[in-house]
Amino acid sequence: MIDNDKMMQHVRTHPFPLVFATISGAHLYGFPSPDSDFDLRGVHRLPLQTVVGLDDGEQTIEKEGIYDGLEIDLVTHDAKKFFKLMLRRNGYVLEQIFSPLVVFTTPEHAELKSIAANCITRHHAHHYLGFAATQWKLFGKESSPRVKPLLYVYRVLLTGIHLMRTGVVEANLVTLNAEAKLPYIDDLISQKREGPEQGTLDAADLRFHQSEYERLTRELEAAYDASALPEMPSARDRLNDLLVRLRLQR
Structure with a gap:
């Protein structure tokens, strides 16, 4: 069970205002x-006075440890860095935006979800193919x-296949397998859920x-070949406009 009150402590103590904070990883x-x-x-x-100077500021904030009995790994990126990742074939950041496990949100987060839909391209298949290959090597x-x-191998491949066919970012393996119907997935999930992390x-x-x-x-390669998703993202102007407005906020 996710304790949002404990999670919110990290939002309140973050050194910079957050646009959103969601849960990724095994829970997602x-x-x-x-x-x-x-x-x-x-x-x-990041504040305006930081980004207009010579220094880049803290583009990434990372913190991990055990807090109030919860082991938490926190990673946030500055809006500009994150938005640039959105314009690349990076499925991971899209999963964070669309994660239903929301700890903290803002109106800009809702706007970002709308914009992110126009960042999805058929070339996101390469992200999932590469990630799956890496995980398979680790497994082997x-x-x-x-x-x-x-x-992780199966989750990544099914997420990529689903994305190529529907244009929808879905990271939950239980949901994905309701469509894929791979008979061995439920048993693997039960072993993972009921046993230790390792x-x-x-x-x-x-x-x-x-x-x-x-x-x-x-199957993912075939879905990529047949995908009707666009070749390039079309969200750059909207992301730029949102970034300017975020910078000008006090």
Whole structure:
């Protein structure tokens, strides 16, 4: 269960005003373990006097530790840095914007969701293909294969396939599998949710999972080829306008 009151302490003590703060990671993906930490992500707004000077200011704020019994990993980016990431094929920042696990929001966050829809392109498939390949390598290198990196592989591939086909950012593996109907996903999620964060697989069928990884990779590649999503984002002017207004806020 997510304790928003405890999460809000990080909003109130943040050195800069926040545009939004949402939860990412295993809680967003639908398979937190009992001892999973909370990945708090968001956008902060540097003051005007900082950004007009020679120094860049604190583009990224990172803080992690145990606070009131919760292990929290906080990462926020300044609005300009975050908006530039939105204009690239970075699915991770889009997942943060659209995360339904909202700790703190503003009217600008709602506007950002509207703008973000025009940042989605078919080339976001490359983000998910690359992320899945990295996670598969991590899974394959382990002497005792863990459930966590394997679930990340499937989550990333299904998110990419869904995005290419629908233009909708969906990061929750439970929701994604309601459509994909992969019979082994529910068992893997149950192992992850009910066991420790570093839980391992019992007699993992590596050949089977490699076959599924390769099959879903091909499916994502095919979805990319067939996607009707645009080639380029069309949100730059709106992001620029929002950034100027954020900078001018007191």
